[in-house]
Amino acid sequence: MxxxxxxxxxxxxxxxxxxxxxxRGLHKTYRNGFEALKGIDLTVAPGSFFALLGxxxxxxxxxxGIVTSLINKTSGSVRVxxxxxxxDLQEVKRxxxxxxxxxxxxxxxxxxxxxxxxxxxxxxxxxEAWRRAQHYLGELGLWDKRKDxxxxxxxxxxxxxxxxxxxxxxxxxxxxDEPTAGVDIELRRSMWDFLRNINCDGRSIILTTHxxxxxxxxxxxxxxxxxxxxxxxxxxxxxxxxxxxxTVVLDLLAPVQQLPVHDSIVLRGxxxxxxxxxxxxxxxxxxxxxxxxxxxxxxQSMRNKTNRLEELFIRMTQAPKTRGRDMQTSQ
Amino acid sequence: MTPLHLHxxxxxxxxxxxxxxxxxxxxxxxxVLPPVVTMALYFIIFGGLIGSRIGEMxxxxxxxxxxxxxxxxxxxxxxxxxxVSSFFSSKFQRHIEELLVSxxxxxxxxxxxxxxxxxxxxxxxVAVTLVSxxxxxxxxxxxxxxxxxxxxxxxxxxxxxxxxxxxARSFDDISxxxxxxxxxxxxxxxxxxxxxxxxxxxxxxxxxxxxxYMVNTFRYGLLGTTDLSLWVSYAIIIAFIVGLYVFALxxxxxxxxxxT
Numbered sequence: 001m002x003x004x005x006x007x008x009x010x011x012x013x014x015x016x017x018x019x020x021x022x023x024r025g026l027h028k029t030y031r032n033g034f035e036a037l038k039g040i041d042l043t044v045a046p047g048s049f050f051a052l053l054g055x056x057x058x059x060x061x062x063x064x065g066i067v068t069s070l071i072n073k074t075s076g077s078v079r080v081x082x083x084x085x086x087x088d089l090q091e092v093k094r095x096x097x098x099x100x101x102x103x104x105x106x107x108x109x110x111x112x113x114x115x116x117x118x119x120x121x122x123x124x125x126x127x128e129a130w131r132r133a134q135h136y137l138g139e140l141g142l143w144d145k146r147k148d149x150x151x152x153x154x155x156x157x158x159x160x161x162x163x164x165x166x167x168x169x170x171x172x173x174x175x176x177d178e179p180t181a182g183v184d185i186e187l188r189r190s191m192w193d194f195l196r197n198i199n200c201d202g203r204s205i206i207l208t209t210h211x212x213x214x215x216x217x218x219x220x221x222x223x224x225x226x227x228x229x230x231x232x233x234x235x236x237x238x239x240x241x242x243x244x245x246x247t248v249v250l251d252l253l254a255p256v257q258q259l260p261v262h263d264s265i266v267l268r269g270x271x272x273x274x275x276x277x278x279x280x281x282x283x284x285x286x287x288x289x290x291x292x293x294x295x296x297x298x299x300q301s302m303r304n305k306t307n308r309l310e311e312l313f314i315r316m317t318q319a320p321k322t323r324g325r326d327m328q329t330s331q
Numbered sequence: 332m333t334p335l336h337l338h339x340x341x342x343x344x345x346x347x348x349x350x351x352x353x354x355x356x357x358x359x360x361x362x363v364l365p366p367v368v369t370m371a372l373y374f375i376i377f378g379g380l381i382g383s384r385i386g387e388m389x390x391x392x393x394x395x396x397x398x399x400x401x402x403x404x405x406x407x408x409x410x411x412x413x414x415v416s417s418f419f420s421s422k423f424q425r426h427i428e429e430l431l432v433s434x435x436x437x438x439x440x441x442x443x444x445x446x447x448x449x450x451x452x453x454x455x456x457v458a459v460t461l462v463s464x465x466x467x468x469x470x471x472x473x474x475x476x477x478x479x480x481x482x483x484x485x486x487x488x489x490x491x492x493x494x495x496x497x498x499a500r501s502f503d504d505i506s507x508x509x510x511x512x513x514x515x516x517x518x519x520x521x522x523x524x525x526x527x528x529x530x531x532x533x534x535x536x537x538x539x540x541x542x543x544y545m546v547n548t549f550r551y552g553l554l555g556t557t558d559l560s561l562w563v564s565y566a567i568i569i570a571f572i573v574g575l576y577v578f579a580l581x582x583x584x585x586x587x588x589x590x591t
Contacts, residue, residue, distance in 0.1 A: 030591065068432050071591050090434040098432050104425035108357075113350075120346025121433035123339025165429075 018082045020046045020173050020204035021067065026076035028062050028228075036062040038228040039076070044221070046081070046172075049199045050206045051219035051236070055317050059228045060208045061101060064177050068098045081172060094122065097171035099162045101178045101208075105150055112137070112146030115165050122169035129168065136164040139194060156183045160191070173204045180214060192218055212313055216240075226317045241281070247305040248288075250275045253298035260295045262287070276305060343435045344443055351447020355413055355454075362413070363455055366405045370459045373401050374466045377523065389525045389556050398463045399550040400522030403484065405459045407517055407542065408509065410452030410485040411492040414444050415505045418496030427589055437583035441493060441576065448489025449482065456481060470553060476561070477552030483568045484545040488513075490575035497579070497588040521546045526558050541567055 021044040028037040037059045044050045054060050065071030067078055069089060078085040080092045105114045112133055119129030137143040140160040145153065153161060159179060166174060176195075180188045188211075195218060199205050209215055215222060215236075222239055224232040232239060255272040264280035265288055275297075277288055292299060355362040374394070382393035389396060421427040430440055460469065471477055491508075499505045520542030526534050537543055544564035551557035557564075583589065 065591075069590075070428060070431055072586055090436075093432060093434040096432070098428075100428065102425065104428045106421070106424060106426045109350075113353075117346050117350050118429055118433070121343050121430060121435050123336075123342045123434075125342055169433075 018046065019079070020044045020048060020081060021206065022077075022079040023063070023067075024077045026063065026066065026078065027074045028059075028066060028071065029074045036228055037066075037074075037076075040225070040228070040230055042223055042230060042233065044173075044204060044206060046204055047199075047202055048204050048221050049195075049219045050204070051215035051222040052206055052208045052225060053212070053215060053222065053313060054208075054225035057227075058225045058317070060225055061177060063225070064098070064175055064206075064208065068096055068175065069093065094169070095172050097166035097169065097174045099159075099166045099174070099176040099179050101181070103158050103162070105158075105161065105165065107149065107151035109150055110147050111142060111150055111153065111161055114150060114161065115168050118165045119168040124169060132168050132170075133164070136167050137161075140164050156187045159183055163191070163194075167198070171203070173206065174198070175206045177208050178210065179207070180209065180211060188214070224313065224316050231316050245278045245280055247276055247278050248285075249303050249305050250277060250292075250299050251301045253300045256295070256297050260291050260297075262291055265291060267291075339434075340436070340439055343433070344439050344446070347430070347435070347440065347443025348446035348450070351413070351417060351444060352450045354417060354447070355451045362409075362451060363458060366409055366455050367458045367462055370401050370405055371462050373397070374463060378466055389527070391554060391556070392467070395467050395554065396525075396550075397523055398467045399553045400520075400546050402456050402459050402463065403481070403546045403549050404517050404522050406452040406456040406481055406485050407488045407545075408513065409455040410448040411488040411495075411509060411513060413451040414448035414489045414492030415495045415499070415508075417447060418444055418493055419499045419502070419505050422496070422499075422589060431589060437580055440583060441490070441579050444493050444496075445486055445489040448492055449485040452485035452489065453481070456485075472555035473552050476548065480545060480548040480552055480564075480568070483565075483572060484549070487541075487545075487568060487571045487575065490572065490579055493579050494575065494582065497582050499588075516540050516542045517546075519543075521550075521558070541571060544568065 021042065023040055023042040026037050026040040026042075027035075029035045040059070040063060042052075042063075052060055052063070062071060066073045067080070067085070069085065069092070073085075078092075080095045083091040083095065085092050109117075112130070115133040115137060116126065116129040119132060120126065124132070133146070134143055137146060140163060142153075142157060142160055142164060145157065150158065150161065159182075163176070163179065166176075179195075180191055183191065192214065195205060195207075207215065207219060219236055222232070222234065222236050223230050249270075252273045252275060256269075256275075259267040259269060259275065261267075264283040266278040268276050270276055279285070279288060289299075374397075378394035378397055382397070385393045387393065387396075418427070421430075435443075463469070491513075495505060495508050519537065520540050521537070526537045526543065529537060538559070544559055544567050547557045547559050548561060548564040548568075551561060
């Protein structure tokens with residue numbers, strides 16, 4: 001197995017501009033007639049930390065299934081680091097590590113053997129496989145559990161086991177389908193740190209998640225898929241600039257009788273001690289505080305009402321449905 | 332294929348076979364012990380108690396006559412059962428995906444599972460042979476015939492088990508074939524009697540049963556007697572191996588039962 005340093009491969013790929021993943025005109029129609037993908041085009045740059053978001057049933061897992069050759073495509077092309085899925089399947093498979101949404105290991109096998117066997121399928125000799133298993137299981141806090149049967153692990157441990165298993169052949173592209181589902185906050189954050197580190201080492205990562213905060217914190221690039229079509233594909237930064245307002249919630253120290261009025265900031269009372277402020281894009285928080293200060297309104301604490309990405313996500317994936325409903329109604 | 336790829340593929344194949352062997356070895360009380368106990372009961376009841384009243388079969392003590400057949404019965408059922416249950420479990424628990432996402436070619440996946448099936452078939456076969464020593468002295472007429480036919484028969488039924496595992500959608504599906512096809516064919520395949528005892532018509536019908544050729548060839552390897560031509564037997568066994576392998580490979584290449 002060729003295990004060239006990831007960083008060297010990254011330099012080479014960036015120099016040649018070979019995309020980590022390039023999907024063109026991808027269609028998938030299942031046997032029952034359901035059209036899961038309706039011609040997807042997607043490019044993931046090498047070294048990227050990429051979020052693929054979408055509501056349930058949007059086509060995320062189908063896309064990942066096709067890229068990892070677990071699902072047969074109906075038409076279209078998929079290239080991974082320049083290797084074509086149809087012509088060079090073995091190289092495509094060598095380049096990818098998959099952390100699926102559902103647990104898919106033999107729960108009656110010891111943890112260490114699950115990782116070492118996976119390395120064996122990639123042709124990695126047993127001694128080297130154990131060295132790597134020690135490294136990745138150790139990094140993910142599971143080395144002490146290597147002799148335990150996988151069924152005895154907690155949900156969070158099982159997710160980490162799947163990450164170690166996906167990394168043992170040192171793939172250049174790691175695909176994680178809902179990796180932190182059901183994982184507690186502390187563990188989720190430690191997994192974020194781990195993923196950031198391996199991305200910094202040059203590994204490309206594609207992430208699907210329902211936790212939009214997770215995507216916003218980790219990913220530099222994002223695509224939103226809805227009902228089998230990509231509705232947005234851009235950088236996280238440029239996507240977030242599309243938000244024209246941001247809502248913050250203010251907890252007050254004392255009740256106010258009347259809220260001030262401003263051209264680009266809309267204030268509304270929720271209860272005696274809670275106020276929501278819609279701040280127009282381009283307006284600074286200083287203006288809000290200046291306004292409150294002028295009216296002698298004392299603020300105890302402040303928080304975002306919703307995650308910014310969540311707001312955008314809801315707009316992008318719900319607006320067409322609403323339009324569709326309106327059209328149906330008008331007919 | 333480059334030498335590097337060959338080395339990788341060898342490592343992958345060894346990994347699958349080792350995993351399969353460890354799987355049935357870990358649960359030997361469920362996989363190895365029961366067929367040995369069952370065959371011991373066959374030896375006691377059919378060979379010892381009833382056999383002593385039957386007398387000779389094809390010029391051999393009835394106990395000596397049924398030993399090869401019972402060893403083959405154990406090999407056939409265990410080779411089949413190991414692969415069908417292992418492959419279906421890996422589909423059911425979805426850990427077949429570990430193999431499907433890896434660069435292991437489908438031909439190696441088949442060889443790996445078949446290797447596990449043959450390992451269990453031969454393990455049980457050796458254990459039954461050891462038990463048979465309490466009832467009948469072991470005589471080997473031809474070591475090459477004995478070993479080749481038992482290994483090839485084991486391969487045939489491991490492949491058949493794999494195909495059953497590919498098509499199976501429930502645990503019921505993995506027991507239908509062994510119960511309604513495999514066991515009757517084996518019992519009617521000359522394990523307990525010589526086909527020469529049957530009337531002409533039923534002798535011809537029996538010759539449509541491939542297991543008859545396997546059991547008879549194995550019996551020839553041990554005792555030096557057979558009702559059928561060795562060459563025809565080998566040709567049939569090889570044809571089954573090739574046919575079932577090509578069919579299994581075609582199924583996996585098309586993703587039947589494992590890809591959507």
